[in-house]
Amino acid sequence: MSETAKLTVGQAIRAAAERLASSSDTARLDAEVLMAHALGVSRSDLLLRHLGDSAPDGFAALVERRAGHEPVAYIVGSQDFFGMPLRVSDAVLIPRGDSEVLVETARLRGGSARRVLDCGTGSGALLLAVLAGLPEARGVGIDRSARALAVAAGNAAALGLGGRSAFLERDWTRAGWRAGLGWFDLVLANPPYVEEAAALDPSVRAHEPAGALFAGAEGLDDYRVLVPELPALLAPGGTALVEIGASQAEAVRAIAAGAGLDSRLHRDLGGRARVLELRQSGE
Structure with missing residues (x-):
């Protein structure tokens, strides 16, 4: 014994x-x-x-x-997010409470949304939380990781949302990634935004997927690629909600403005800049 x-x-x-x-x-x-x-x-x-x-x-x-330093969520294989139990593995980022402001804003702004796109879906946390609050909507989650997509699809099935969601392998750094996706009333995005040299807890740097965390020296590389593509994905009157790092609001706003998008900032419960709400200029 x-x-x-x-x-x-x-x-x-x-x-x-x-x-x-x-x-x-x-x-x-x-x-x-x-x-x-x-x-x-x-x-x-x-x-x-x-x-x-x-x-x-x-x-x-x-x-x-x-x-x-292995995260508890990976050890037990699950993490609650917005009241939902989600399966997680080292293929996906662990959903964090900081992202709940994006879900809350999406539910508030997207009441009439019928099509929702989640860019970089990971575990499916954002998309599934939004769909749970918008019962008339259907959603598509995209990710470049096949392992992540398998986790997301499993979560959708477990939550009874498999019939209203689809998960596709797409990489927005590759040409033609938007082909066949169509237009969406609501686009969600939590792209990599951590600076490569950022000081991170060992449980994050050593265990969570680097490809979902790091985005160049300033943490802006993925915004520079993804945000200019958003106008082509938004249906008339559509809204994009993009999670950002606490110090990145002005830089991402400038990228959005260059793509013809107006922006509104939303802060998390700690008062930190967390989400940019983007719409076509003039809408």
């Missing part, structure tokens, strides 16, 4: 929190989530009913993975 198995669940969680304290700012929470996963129960059920049980043998291995 392993040493961990000799401990109760509560004792093992305390020991794991101590082990993780030097590598995580949320050590106790991490330990509880990992234990709940190891037991196959919810975190609330764990805290209410299982603290006196014997700790499972597999828990120690999960803790060591987290001690090596």
